[in-house]
Amino acid sequence: MAAEVYPSEEKTEPFTPEQLQLRLGRSIEVDELGDAQHDHVPLDHLVIDEDHHRNGLRILVRPLTKSRSVSPGNDNCRWLTLCAEVGNPNQPKSKVLAVTQTSKDINFSIRIPQAEEGDRPPLWCELYYDPASDSLILWNKSEIPVVLARVSVSDHTNANYNQEILPGATRELSPGTWRISVGIPVLDFRILEKRPATLHVPSDSFESPLTRSRNLSSSLGKRSFSSDDFATENAVIEKRLRADDTNEENDDNVIILLGPKDERLVLNSTRTKEIAIPNGHALLQVQKDETLAVPGDSEIDGYQLTKRDQIATTGASSVYTAEHSHVPDGVVTVKVLKTRGPQTDSRPQDAIHRNVIRQADVWLREYQSQEDLQHESIVRLHGGDARYLSLYMEHVDGKDLAARNVWRDTATDKFVGGRPDAIRILKDIAGALHYVHQKKRIHNDIKPANILYSRDRGAVLCDFGLSTRTVDPATNGGTPYYVPPEFIGQKLRGPASDVWALGVTMLYVLRKIPFPDARGVRGHPKQLYWMIADLNRRHGQSSNRTSSAVAQMQQWLSEVNEAKAQLNPRDKVEFLVLQMLTPNPHQRITMAKVMHELHPEKDKITAR
Numbered sequence: 001m002a003a004e005v006y007p008s009e010e011k012t013e014p015f016t017p018e019q020l021q022l023r024l025g026r027s028i029e030v031d032e033l034g035d036a037q038h039d040h041v042p043l044d045h046l047v048i049d050e051d052h053h054r055n056g057l058r059i060l061v062r063p064l065t066k067s068r069s070v071s072p073g074n075d076n077c078r079w080l081t082l083c084a085e086v087g088n089p090n091q092p093k094s095k096v097l098a099v100t101q102t103s104k105d106i107n108f109s110i111r112i113p114q115a116e117e118g119d120r121p122p123l124w125c126e127l128y129y130d131p132a133s134d135s136l137i138l139w140n141k142s143e144i145p146v147v148l149a150r151v152s153v154s155d156h157t158n159a160n161y162n163q164e165i166l167p168g169a170t171r172e173l174s175p176g177t178w179r180i181s182v183g184i185p186v187l188d189f190r191i192l193e194k195r196p197a198t199l200h201v202p203s204d205s206f207e208s209p210l211t212r213s214r215n216l217s218s219s220l221g222k223r224s225f226s227s228d229d230f231a232t233e234n235a236v237i238e239k240r241l242r243a244d245d246t247n248e249e250n251d252d253n254v255i256i257l258l259g260p261k262d263e264r265l266v267l268n269s270t271r272t273k274e275i276a277i278p279n280g281h282a283l284l285q286v287q288k289d290e291t292l293a294v295p296g297d298s299e300i301d302g303y304q305l306t307k308r309d310q311i312a313t314t315g316a317s318s319v320y321t322a323e324h325s326h327v328p329d330g331v332v333t334v335k336v337l338k339t340r341g342p343q344t345d346s347r348p349q350d351a352i353h354r355n356v357i358r359q360a361d362v363w364l365r366e367y368q369s370q371e372d373l374q375h376e377s378i379v380r381l382h383g384g385d386a387r388y389l390s391l392y393m394e395h396v397d398g399k400d401l402a403a404r405n406v407w408r409d410t411a412t413d414k415f416v417g418g419r420p421d422a423i424r425i426l427k428d429i430a431g432a433l434h435y436v437h438q439k440k441r442i443h444n445d446i447k448p449a450n451i452l453y454s455r456d457r458g459a460v461l462c463d464f465g466l467s468t469r470t471v472d473p474a475t476n477g478g479t480p481y482y483v484p485p486e487f488i489g490q491k492l493r494g495p496a497s498d499v500w501a502l503g504v505t506m507l508y509v510l511r512k513i514p515f516p517d518a519r520g521v522r523g524h525p526k527q528l529y530w531m532i533a534d535l536n537r538r539h540g541q542s543s544n545r546t547s548s549a550v551a552q553m554q555q556w557l558s559e560v561n562e563a564k565a566q567l568n569p570r571d572k573v574e575f576l577v578l579q580m581l582t583p584n585p586h587q588r589i590t591m592a593k594v595m596h597e598l599h600p601e602k603d604k605i606t607a608r
Helices: 050-054 209-224 227-233 350-371 418-439 495-509 518-522 532-536 543-564 573-579 591-598
Strands: 027-030 056-061 070-073 076-081 093-100 107-112 123-129 136-140 146-150 163-165 168-172 176-182 184-191 196-201 254-258 291-294 303-313 318-323 330-339 381-387 391-394 451-454 458-461
Touching: 056 107, 070 176, 107 184, 123 176, 123 184, 136 350, 136 543, 163 168, 168 350, 291 518, 303 330, 330 350, 418 451, 418 458, 418 495, 418 573, 418 591, 495 543, 495 573, 495 591, 532 543, 573 591
Parallel strands: 070 254
Antiparallel strands: 027 070, 056 093, 056 184, 076 093, 107 123, 107 254, 123 136, 136 168, 146 163, 146 176, 176 184, 196 291, 291 303, 303 318, 318 330, 330 391, 381 391, 451 458
């Protein structure tokens, strides 16, 4: 039986599927395809040497059309000549496109525009790497069905043979050779197994490689999920990505193979005692005080990670501290996005596939949004690894403002800090947001759970997975209680929406309202929850859901207004919060003005 899903205080509403795609990377032309379309040597027969495997080679691609080819302008896709038998000079050579997964690659795109004669429609498929297995998830982004066939010469099962993949549908593809046809065969590709990570186990808990592998495989679900975690997995998928098709190619008669821009995390390779973890997600399987050696090409993608203390785990992610071999002070906070449920996961396969896609895009958005931010009140990003959907961040010794028995009273859901805490939180987060807004970005998910705080360090803003540019269309992502009133009907969001969200957060910090997210918990005496996307549905789309969402948000806004009435306009801090909650976004105070009022001696706020 599928797990029931209820609104959760941890919930952040995701981006919709239509907001997912990122078009990245420039393209260069390869004038000659050579004889690739006439090469009859099976892809399964081509020998991949250790150097190729070590470098992260994951896909071999053989176009079967006569079109010229276009490939990404970076090193993760290149023409490669391979033989079916190494050391035999008489063996025919095959020219294929070799696709390498680097630490920044979440997927690989295949596009084949319509032929000049018009007898072959255009093709667009996305191949997403699954960090929890050697499989890839194929997503048919074409407007027409495509036929997928397994053509591995060693496969006698005819598994997944000649399946029609409808537009928008997904399939999980195991290692081996596959063929895509659109009326006629257009592309063969071979999926290679990824190079496994290796584990160093402390001598007092050493197990043989075979025993270790079995134990790791069987315990993955227990380590990564509790029953409560899985029950809320869908409810806590933190984000979804906005569609961004600005880099689409329109050239006729080309094969386009697109991958994310190759912005590699430079890390040194360090050897450990090798106990291979051949299956599952290594960064979710590693346990306290165990050291994981992540393979990589020389000083590009290889590093060691020693797990220390678990911080939190949900159905969507796992967060823990670890020592990273190439971070100066050693200790980092590791956030790993989960793509798979436990072995008892009974959701439809399509839902599982789409979770892999969504989480991969979430990782990419969060990495790109935070990689160039340098501010004392923003968690610093040291790096990330797309192969494991992991982020390596500065370790902040402080709990978030929503943490029970730390900053939130379990019985009343009220903030337990005092006025000095409120002043410090407002100063620090206003400074962080002013810095973000100066960079023409919007955080889009300001709330207590995304603010870490300790009296020694101060307040630190985290979780940029929903961040967008100010020029981007408004997103449906976020958490309902912090969405501004102008979103209803007008669907307006911008820097002013971050200001509103911080205002609501400060109502909680000033003890004017209990923790807002608790209202979404099942069984709450005053339960109140709605979906942000339901506030602006187009005509003909579930008018009952729209009216219900609008009514519930208006109920919440009335409660915010009641809390505002408790603010003292003669108190400097409370008066600033009052101005942050101005209904008209054009009249709402800016973070620059808030900073000027809090730091009148500074005419200009600069980042560290």
